[in-house]
Amino acid sequence: MIAHPPQHPPQHPPQHPPQHPPRILVVDDDADLRGSTVQALELAGMAVQDLATAERALDFITFGFPGVVLTDIRMPGMDGLTLMTRVHEIDREIPVILMTGHGDVQLAVRAMREGAHDFMEKPFSASQMTELVARAVDFRRLVLENRVLRAAAGQADDLEQRLIGRSTAMIDLRRRLRTVGPAETDVLITGPTGAGKEVVARALHDLSSRARRPFVVIDCAAIPAQLMESELFGHEQGAFAGAMRARTGKFEHASGGTVLLDDIAALTPALQGKLLRLIEDRTVSRLGSNEVHPLDIRVLATARVPLEAEVAAGRFRADLLYRLNVVTLEVPALDQRREDIALLFLRLLTEAAARHRIEAVPQVPPAFLTALGSRDWPGNVRELRNAADRFALGLGLDGGGEGETAAGQATVRLADRVAAFERREIEAALAAHGGALRPVYESLGLSRKSLYEKILKLGIDKTAFIADGEGS
Numbered sequence: 001m002i003a004h005p006p007q008h009p010p011q012h013p014p015q016h017p018p019q020h021p022p023r024i025l026v027v028d029d030d031a032d033l034r035g036s037t038v039q040a041l042e043l044a045g046m047a048v049q050d051l052a053t054a055e056r057a058l059d060f061i062t063f064g065f066p067g068v069v070l071t072d073i074r075m076p077g078m079d080g081l082t083l084m085t086r087v088h089e090i091d092r093e094i095p096v097i098l099m100t101g102h103g104d105v106q107l108a109v110r111a112m113r114e115g116a117h118d119f120m121e122k123p124f125s126a127s128q129m130t131e132l133v134a135r136a137v138d139f140r141r142l143v144l145e146n147r148v149l150r151a152a153a154g155q156a157d158d159l160e161q162r163l164i165g166r167s168t169a170m171i172d173l174r175r176r177l178r179t180v181g182p183a184e185t186d187v188l189i190t191g192p193t194g195a196g197k198e199v200v201a202r203a204l205h206d207l208s209s210r211a212r213r214p215f216v217v218i219d220c221a222a223i224p225a226q227l228m229e230s231e232l233f234g235h236e237q238g239a240f241a242g243a244m245r246a247r248t249g250k251f252e253h254a255s256g257g258t259v260l261l262d263d264i265a266a267l268t269p270a271l272q273g274k275l276l277r278l279i280e281d282r283t284v285s286r287l288g289s290n291e292v293h294p295l296d297i298r299v300l301a302t303a304r305v306p307l308e309a310e311v312a313a314g315r316f317r318a319d320l321l322y323r324l325n326v327v328t329l330e331v332p333a334l335d336q337r338r339e340d341i342a343l344l345f346l347r348l349l350t351e352a353a354a355r356h357r358i359e360a361v362p363q364v365p366p367a368f369l370t371a372l373g374s375r376d377w378p379g380n381v382r383e384l385r386n387a388a389d390r391f392a393l394g395l396g397l398d399g400g401g402e403g404e405t406a407a408g409q410a411t412v413r414l415a416d417r418v419a420a421f422e423r424r425e426i427e428a429a430l431a432a433h434g435g436a437l438r439p440v441y442e443s444l445g446l447s448r449k450s451l452y453e454k455i456l457k458l459g460i461d462k463t464a465f466i467a468d469g470e471g472s
Contacts, residue, residue, distance in 0.1 A: 023067030181207025191331030194382030213257030
């Protein structure tokens with residue numbers, strides 16, 4: 001039997017990591033193997049959630065997830081390596097253990113260099129698996145305990161890593177997130193396509209007391225209108241033709257956690273009315289049933305078009321807008337924070353190199369970074385990420401091939417390339433350590449004096465990496 005977490009979260013974040021049994025996500029499309037794995041872990045006293053798809057696992061992953069992910073590598077849809085990458089985009093210190101067949105051992109070893117906690121070759125014994133998972137659980141517990149201690153000491157959170165930027169717009173957004181995140185209020189998140197609205201939503205969830213409960217994303221534009229009501233509210237057996245069994249809706253599934261309504265303007269007027277009632281009453285009734293189920297959820301919504309204009313055009317309910325925008329957070333477009341583009345591109349390039357298993361991150365000439373800042377990016381961060389992927393693969397900025405990249409680099413002096421490399425490495429280290437200099441020069445193998453000299457020579461503003469200017 002799978003143990004489920006309590007239905008009602010605490011009113012305030014715990015001061016110490018929870019003492020309940022460790023939570024393990026077991027992800028495998030093989031039902032028999034998944035079942036035997038779950039049974040062995042439960043006999044070892046662990047709370048387990050078994051999942052047939054990697055996509056489903058991401059509903060449970062938050063920055064504060066108090067457990068371990070145990071996943072097969074080869075699965076239909078999203079594979080285990082992609083799941084590991086997505087998990088580490090949320091929290092790089094969540095242990096991910098890979099289950100692999102004999103032919104994938106080299107792949108698993110490479111994955112460990114990229115951040116996998118460990119791997120097991122099939123077939124494996126129950127004792128081997130439980131011992132490995134137990135060690136990963138101990139590692140995760142220490143990580144969470146250290147975070148509590150660092151928070152108590154007033155050290156920075158990870159928003160600077162999630163929402164990169166030194167611009168005034170990004171500093172203000174991070175400050176507002178720290179204020180609104182722990183609150184229970186619903187939030188409307190606005191901004192153009194690709195700006196990072198879902199990243200902001202997940203940060204709100206992870207900063208709240210609901211961080212250890214599900215974060216459920218509902219793509220209002222992607223689900224067909226005829227299926228949307230059943231997806232949101234659930235249905236009973238026989239509620240309509242084809243309803244062979246009862247189904248829990250997204251809102252019920254998220255109880256205790258957070259629901260993100262992505263692109264809420266895409267909902268039909270009829271569904272907007274039902275959603276308004278649900279948000280106001282915090283109750284839901286499945287299709288085909290009169291039974292009312294109470295909901296304990298926080299509702300976040302994103303909009304890529306101005307909802308006030310949609311209201312004026314008669315396409316969006318004014319009362320729903322007023323109910324949602326108790327707090328509104330605006331995510332700026334890239335052209336509103338051009339000073340962030342170079343730094344953001346370097347971070348995305350590093351991630352792209354890891355994702356495509358490229359041994360060394362390609363060097364970026366300073367002139368190239370300057371050109372990025374003057375270019376238009378209508379697709380915002382999403383378009384910039386695609387450009388970083390192409391550059392990592394040697395296809396240049398616009399997919400023009402290696403010649404384009406080589407031609408751009410040929411005009412740059414070697415000294416400039418070295419300076420660009422040093423700048424990137426030092427800025428990445430400063431960002432990783434919140435601007436603290438000692439761990440930076442120790443991790444880079446420099447003396448304190450050498451680091452200071454390079455910071456001055458390269459014109460790096462180290463205060464920009466201290467949490468929004470706080471601390472030293």
